[in-house]
Every structure is written in structure tokens, then in C-alpha cells.
Amino acid sequence: MQRVDEVIRQRLSSQVALIDQISGYIISAGGKRIRPRLVLLVAEALGYQGAARFELAAVVEFIHTATLLHDDVVDESSLRRGRATANAAFGNAASVLVGDFLYSRAFQMMVSVQNMRVLSVLADATNVIAEGEVLQLMNMHDPDLSVDDYLRVIRFKTAKLFEASARLGAVLAGADEATEEACAGYGRALGTAFQLVDDLLDYEGDSHALGKNVGDDLREGKPTLPLLVAMDRADAGERALIRGAIEHGATEELSQILAIVRRTGALDATREAAESEAVKARDCLGALPDSWARDALLELCSRSVHRTS
Ligand code: GRG
Numbered sequence: 001m002q003r004v005d006e007v008i009r010q011r012l013s014s015q016v017a018l019i020d021q022i023s024g025y026i027i028s029a030g031g032k033r034i035r036p037r038l039v040l041l042v043a044e045a046l047g048y049q050g051a052a053r054f055e056l057a058a059v060v061e062f063i064h065t066a067t068l069l070h071d072d073v074v075d076e077s078s079l080r081r082g083r084a085t086a087n088a089a090f091g092n093a094a095s096v097l098v099g100d101f102l103y104s105r106a107f108q109m110m111v112s113v114q115n116m117r118v119l120s121v122l123a124d125a126t127n128v129i130a131e132g133e134v135l136q137l138m139n140m141h142d143p144d145l146s147v148d149d150y151l152r153v154i155r156f157k158t159a160k161l162f163e164a165s166a167r168l169g170a171v172l173a174g175a176d177e178a179t180e181e182a183c184a185g186y187g188r189a190l191g192t193a194f195q196l197v198d199d200l201l202d203y204e205g206d207s208h209a210l211g212k213n214v215g216d217d218l219r220e221g222k223p224t225l226p227l228l229v230a231m232d233r234a235d236a237g238e239r240a241l242i243r244g245a246i247e248h249g250a251t252e253e254l255s256q257i258l259a260i261v262r263r264t265g266a267l268d269a270t271r272e273a274a275e276s277e278a279v280k281a282r283d284c285l286g287a288l289p290d291s292w293a294r295d296a297l298l299e300l301c302s303r304s305v306h307r308t309s
Contacts, residue, residue: 004036007058011109014101022086022098026065029081032309034194034300035060035165041300042169042183044293052113053172059122060165062106067129067161069099074133075220082211117171125164132156141221143246147228154195155188162191182287186297189281194304196274199224201308203258204267209309218257221249225273229266230257274305 012023036057043053071077072085073092079085087095103126110122136153139145166187170180201210202217203226217224223246231242238260245253261267278301288294 001033001037001040003054004033004040004057004061007054008061011058011062011105018090018094019098019101022090022094023065023102025089026069026081026086027061029083031061031065031081033061034304035064035161037300038162038165038187038190038297039169039172041293041297042166042186042288043172044169045288045291045297046170046173046175046179046183048169048173050172052115053169055109055113056118056168056172059106059109060161060168062102062109063122063126063129064161066099066103066106067133069095069102071133074137075216077212077216079207079212082208115171118168121164121167121171125160128156128160132158132160136222139223141247141249142223143231143243145223145228147225150223150225150228151192154192154199158195158198159188159191162194163187166190179287182284186281186284189277189284190301190304193274193277193281193301196225196270196277197305197307200226200267200270200274202226203261205308211309215254215258218245218250218254221246225270226261226266227257229269230261230264233264233266234260271305278302278305 008027012020012027014020014023039057039060040053043049068080069086072080073087073095076087077085078088083089085095086098090098106122110118132153132155135149136157139149139153163184164187167180167184170183175183199217202214202224205214207214216222218227227242227246231239234242241253242257242260244250245257250257281301282298285294285297288297
């Protein structure tokens with residue numbers, strides 16, 4: 001990961017001062033670097049030791065960071081990684097454009113690996129991520145969203161980059177098709193678990209630990225699994241309250257709705273859904289030979305479900 005950080009630092013540079021400033025601002029705030037870890041661990045587990053793994057690990061972190069910059073503009077978020085979001089600090093236009101810089105820099109870097117499969121995996125992944133975000137936009141303020149449609153959004157917007165990261169490790173290692181698909185399946189299930197927990201933490205998390213504001217989903221009228229389950233289990237009056245909050249966004253009813261979400265066991269149900277995705281992810285790892293890297297991939301499954309940030 002130190003090598004990945006070196007690549008990130010080198011490739012961030014631009015002659016345009018504002019790009020250096022904003023991309024440095026968001027990248028230096030850290031982040032968990034889970035997606036690059038997936039590239040490195042899968043490559044390691046399959047015996048690939050070449051330098052392209054560091055480049056591709058940095059690529060997925062750049063793509064992730066570009067999506068965060070864009071997402072915070074779309075959601076009008078003000079806190080990320082424990083500090084003011086780039087849009088709050090530098091404005092929407094600068095955030096979107098520096099997101100574009102990181103995204104296109106990622107494409108320059110992936111071309112340098114000179115592997116058509118790598119390009120194909122990343123081109124498909126970024127396209128699906130953008131589709132997921134547009135789907136989510138279309139689902140805003142819709143209290144009748146089905147659980148399947150909700151799951152589709154999180155598979156697209158979040159799980160796809162996890163899937164691509166794990167798949168890239170296998171592609172670099174020249175794995176056979178079945179092994180590559182198992183790695184991709186691992187990433188997809190892990191990413192789904194990760195986003196389910198993200199949506200859970202928006203209700204039960206702690207803003208300080210998370211480094212971002214809790215309650216934003218409800219304020220925005222975003223129908224995520226905790227709300228969908230709570231609506232299903234609540235009485236008629238409570239259901240009407242939640243429907244109204246999704247339709248119009250809620251600020252005053254926040255604590256009342258949180259109490260309903262807790263009482264109906266919707267948070268436990270969301271964690272159980274994440275747990276069952278983590279089990280799927282674990283099962284996929286049966287395709288990898290025993291190694292410390294495989295053990296680390298296994299550990300990521302439980303960490304993703306029990307995380308607080
Ligand atoms: C630029 C390809 C491209 C698309 C733009 C805005 C957008 C379309 C996509 C946004 C997708 C998105 C932000 C999904 C949420 C993913 C998520 C769970 C982010 C938080 O990830 P962590 O917790 O963050 O890994 P850290 O800070 O630890 O890196």
C-alpha cells in the first residue's frame with residue numbers, strides 16, 4: 001500500500017495549481033483504501049507480483065475519488081473523511097471538474113498497463129457506476145421503491161467498482177475464467193455488503209467516527225433498506241410518516257423516524273442482509289489457494305459488516 005500511495009502522489013501532479021490543491025485535499029484526507037487493497041490482495045493470492053498491480057490499485061482509488069467528488073456535489077454533502085467536502089470548500093464547479101481530471105487521469109494510467117482486458121473491465125465498471133447513480137436519482141422521493149430495485153442501485157453504484165477491483169487482480173494474474181468469475185463474485189458481494197452497511201450507518205452511525213454527516217439519506221428523501229423495511233413493518237400511521245419523509249425529505253421528523261426504524265428491527269434486518277452478502281463473498285474465496293492474502297480477503301468480509309466508519 002505504500003507503493004500505491006507513491007503512485008497516487010506521483011500521478012496526482014498537474015501543472016494547474018487548483019487541480020493539485022483540490023485533488024491533494026481529498027486524497028490526503030485518507031479514506032480506507034479498500035478498493036486498491038482488493039486489487040493487491042487478489043493479485044497476491046493468485047501469485048502475481050508485477051508492478052502493474054500498484055498502477056491499477058491507484059487507478060481504482062482515483063476512480064473512487066472522482067465518484068466521491070461528483071457524488072458530494074449531487075447530494076450537496078458538507079462533510080467527508082472528517083473534513084469539509086471539496087464542494088463545500090472550493091465550490092461545485094471546481095469539484096466536478098477536478099473529479100473529471102482524476103477520472104481521465106485514471107484512464108491514462110490504465111492504458112499504460114497495455115492490457116485490453118483491463119481497459120474493458122474498467123470501461124464497463126465506470127459506465128455501470130454512472131448508470132447506478134442516474135437510477136438512484138430516478139428513485140429519489142419514491143416510497144414505493146422495491147427492495148430489488150434498491151439492490152440494483154447499490155450493485156451498480158458501489159459493488160461494481162469492488163467487483164472490478166477484485167477482477168483486475170485476477171486478470172493481472174492471468175487466472176482462468178472460473179477463478180476470475182469467483183474473484184468478481186467476491187468483490188460484488190463484498191461491495192453489496194459494504195453499501196448495505198453504509199446505508200445502515202446513515203441511521204445508527206456516529207458522524208465523528210464516520211467522518212460524514214448521519215441522517216443525510218432521510219433529509220434527502222433517499223429510500224434505502226432501513227426505511228423500506230421499517231415501512232413494511234410499521235403501523236399505518238408510522239408508514240404514512242415515513243412515506244411523507246421520503247416524498248418531501250425530512251428534517252423535523254428525523255428522531256421520530258429513527259425511533260420507528262429502530263423499533264421495527266429494520267437496522268438489524270439491514271445488517272443481516274449485509275451479513276448474508278458477506279457469506280456469499282466468503283464462499284467465492286473457495287476458488288483461491290490458501291495464503292495470507294486469501295485470509296486477509298476473508299477478514300475484509302467481517303470487517304465490512306462490523307465497521308463503524
Ligand atoms: C465519475 C465514473 C464517474 C461517475 C460519477 C457520482 C457518481 C457517478 C457515482 C457515485 C457513486 C458513489 C459515491 C457510491 C457510493 C460508494 C461509497 C460506499 C462510498 C464510500 O466509500 P468508502 O467508505 O470511502 O470506501 P473512503 O472515504 O473510505 O474511501
